[in-house]
Amino acid sequence: MAGVSFRGVRKEYDGFVAVEGLDLDIHEGEFVALLGPSGCGKTTTLRMLAGLEFPSSGEIRIGERVVNDLPPGERDIAMVFQSYALYPHMTVARNIEYPLKKRGMPGPQRRERVAEAAQMLQLTELMDRKPRELSGGQQQRVALGRALVRDPQVFLLDEPLSNLDAKLRGYMRAELIELHRRLGRTMVYVTHDQLEAMTMADRIAVMLSGRLQQFAPPQEVYRAPANRFVAGFIGMPSMNLIDGELHQADGGFRFSGAGMNLALPRLKTDVGAGAACLGIRSEHLRIGEGPHRATVQIVEQTGHENIVVLTATGGVRLTGRTTAAVLPVTGKEIAFGVEESALHVFAPGDEGARLNADN
Amino acid sequence: MRRLLLNLLVWSCVLLVAFPLFWMIVTSLKPQVELWARPPALLPIEPTMKHYLNLLRETNFLSYFRNSVLLSTATTLLVVAVATLGAYSLVRFRYRGRDTLAMLVLFTYLLPSVVLLLPLYLMMVKLGLANTLASLVLAYTTFALPYALWLLRSFMAGIPEDLESAALVDGATRLGAFRDVILPQLLPGIISTALFTFILSWNEYLFALVLVNSDASRPLTTGVMNMLISSFNIEWSLLMAASVMMSLPLILAFAFLQKYLTRGFGAGAVKG
Numbered sequence A: 001m002a003g004v005s006f007r008g009v010r011k012e013y014d015g016f017v018a019v020e021g022l023d024l025d026i027h028e029g030e031f032v033a034l035l036g037p038s039g040c041g042k043t044t045t046l047r048m049l050a051g052l053e054f055p056s057s058g059e060i061r062i063g064e065r066v067v068n069d070l071p072p073g074e075r076d077i078a079m080v081f082q083s084y085a086l087y088p089h090m091t092v093a094r095n096i097e098y099p100l101k102k103r104g105m106p107g108p109q110r111r112e113r114v115a116e117a118a119q120m121l122q123l124t125e126l127m128d129r130k131p132r133e134l135s136g137g138q139q140q141r142v143a144l145g146r147a148l149v150r151d152p153q154v155f156l157l158d159e160p161l162s163n164l165d166a167k168l169r170g171y172m173r174a175e176l177i178e179l180h181r182r183l184g185r186t187m188v189y190v191t192h193d194q195l196e197a198m199t200m201a202d203r204i205a206v207m208l209s210g211r212l213q214q215f216a217p218p219q220e221v222y223r224a225p226a227n228r229f230v231a232g233f234i235g236m237p238s239m240n241l242i243d244g245e246l247h248q249a250d251g252g253f254r255f256s257g258a259g260m261n262l263a264l265p266r267l268k269t270d271v272g273a274g275a276a277c278l279g280i281r282s283e284h285l286r287i288g289e290g291p292h293r294a295t296v297q298i299v300e301q302t303g304h305e306n307i308v309v310l311t312a313t314g315g316v317r318l319t320g321r322t323t324a325a326v327l328p329v330t331g332k333e334i335a336f337g338v339e340e341s342a343l344h345v346f347a348p349g350d351e352g353a354r355l356n357a358d359n
Numbered sequence B: 001m002r003r004l005l006l007n008l009l010v011w012s013c014v015l016l017v018a019f020p021l022f023w024m025i026v027t028s029l030k031p032q033v034e035l036w037a038r039p040p041a042l043l044p045i046e047p048t049m050k051h052y053l054n055l056l057r058e059t060n061f062l063s064y065f066r067n068s069v070l071l072s073t074a075t076t077l078l079v080v081a082v083a084t085l086g087a088y089s090l091v092r093f094r095y096r097g098r099d100t101l102a103m104l105v106l107f108t109y110l111l112p113s114v115v116l117l118l119p120l121y122l123m124m125v126k127l128g129l130a131n132t133l134a135s136l137v138l139a140y141t142t143f144a145l146p147y148a149l150w151l152l153r154s155f156m157a158g159i160p161e162d163l164e165s166a167a168l169v170d171g172a173t174r175l176g177a178f179r180d181v182i183l184p185q186l187l188p189g190i191i192s193t194a195l196f197t198f199i200l201s202w203n204e205y206l207f208a209l210v211l212v213n214s215d216a217s218r219p220l221t222t223g224v225m226n227m228l229i230s231s232f233n234i235e236w237s238l239l240m241a242a243s244v245m246m247s248l249p250l251i252l253a254f255a256f257l258q259k260y261l262t263r264g265f266g267a268g269a270v271k272g
Helices: A042-050 A092-102 A107-120 A136-148 A166-183 A194-200 A218-223 A228-233 B002-029 B050-058 B061-092 B098-110 B113-127 B133-157 B161-169 B174-203 B206-211 B220-228 B236-269
Strands: A004-013 A016-026 A031-035 A057-062 A077-080 A154-158 A186-191 A203-208 A211-216 A240-249 A252-257 A260-263 A274-280 A285-301 A305-311 A317-323 A333-338 A344-346
Touching (some): A004 A042, A016 A042, A031 A042, A031 A194, A042 A154, A042 A186, A077 B161, A092 A136, A211 A228, A228 A344, A285 A317, B061 B133, B061 B220, B133 B206, B161 B174, B220 B236
Antiparallel strands (some): A004 A057
C-alpha cells in the first residue's frame, strides 16, 4: 500500500496556470476527495497523478517513488473515468481482463481474478455483453471492475457518479464507501458535488483556481472553513456571508452590518478593527424570535423542513431554516435572531482568510 | 399520393443510373451480328461468352488487370497507413500550427490536377520512376491523401480521448493503446477511406495516360482504351466485356464492406 504526495506541483498549459503550488499529503488507505467548481484544477491534479498529464514543476510521489516521469501503466494505479471509458468493441469480461492482460498475467489466473471481480460487483450475468448493451449503472460497475481487478496501490476516480441518476448515485455512494472499507486502498476522488465529498471522504481537498484552499476532514471543513470561498462553497444552503465592519469593544470584537450589531466569538490575536465578512450558517439563524427584523422573501418547503430566504436591512439576503411545522408568510415582516457563538469571521475579499481563533 | 410520386421519382432515378450498366452487360453478351441490329434487342438472342474468353486469352487484359490491382492496393495501403497516423497526430498531439497544417493539406485541392500533371511527370523522370507503377502509386497518393487525412481526422476526433487514457492507465504503451483501442474504433473510418482511395486509383485515367507509356505497366483504364479503341474502329463488345470485368471488383468490395460503411455513421452514438 502507498500514500500519495504532491510537493510544489505546478501545471501550466499555453500560459494558463491550471494548478499552482500544490502541496498535498494523502495517507495510505485514505479516501480523499478533490472538491471544487469546474476549472479549479482538480481533474488536472488527478490526471497528473495518473500520468496522463505531466507537471510543469514540482514532485509527485506514490509511496516512496517519485513518479513524475513514469508512464501511467507503470504507476500501479487504476482509474475510473467520468465517461467510464469502456472499450466499446470488447465484452464486459474482456474489458475487465484488459489491464491484467497488459501486465502479462497468465490466462487461467486472469480468468479467476476477472470472475472474482465480477462476483463482487454482481456482473457475472453480464460478462458476454458489450458496453452499449448495458445501463448506465451497469457500465459504471464494469468501469469499477476494470479498476479493482488489478488490485492497484491507488484508485483514482474522476467524477464517477455524475452520469447516474440521483437514486442510483445515492446507492453507488454507499457501495463505494463499502468498497473502500473492504479494500483499504488509497482512493483519490474528484467531484464537484459537495454531498459526495462530505459523505464519502476521510479528508476533503477544496480547490479554487488551481490552488488548494483547505485540506481537512469533512466536519472540520464544514465547522471551520479556512476562508470565505470554502465557507460559501461547502454547505447546503450556502452560508450567509455579510460584508460589514469589525469594532473592538469590552475586550472582544463586535460586527456591524445588515442592520445588526453582533458580539463575536474569540478572534485571532493579530486581528484589528476594519472591514470584514461575517458568515452565518442557515441553522444558526433562528427564525421567528430574536431582536432583528426582516421581510420573508421566499419559502422553499423541502418536506422535512422549510428553507426561508429573508431580506434584511440594506437588501442583504439571509437564508435560514424552520421545521416543517413553522411556515412563515411570504412578504410579511418576521423577527429573527443569530447564534452569536457560532459565527464565522473572514477577512474581506473573495478568498479572505478565516479570522476565528479556533484553529 | 405523395408517397407514390416519391416512389416514382426514386425509381426513375434508379433506372436512369442503372440502364447504362444494364446495357453494358447486355452488349458484352451479344454476338457481333446482333450489335448493330435495328431496332436493338433488349436482351441478347443468342448470348455468348466469346468476348470474355477473347479478352482473357488473346489480349493483355490480365496483365493490365494485375497492374490495376497492384497499383490500387499499394496506393490504398500507403494512403491509409499515412492518413491514419497523420490523423492521430492532428487530433491527439498538441503542437504549434496543427490546425494550419490541416488547412494547408486541403489547399492542395484548390489546384486542378492537370496543373500538377507536368511537374509531377518531370519529377518522376528525375526520380527515375517514369513508366513504372510506383510513379502512379506516388501520384495517386498525392491527391488521395489529403482527403483521406480529413476523413480519418473527423472519425478520429469522434473517438473519446478517455478511451486511450484508460488503456494507458491499464498498462498499455501508446502504440498498444493505439492498436487495442483506437484502431478497432477507427475501423469503419479506415474502411471508408480505403474504399474511397481504391476507387479513385482504380478509375484514374489522366495520370495513367501521361505518366506511363510502356504496355507492361499500364493499368486497366489506359490499357483497355489503348487496346480496343483505335482511330478506325471501336471493339464495342470487347470494350463492354472489359468494362464489366473492371467494375466487378468494386461492386464486390462494396457488397462486402457496405455494413461497415453504414456502421461508421452510428458508431459515435455509444457512450464511452
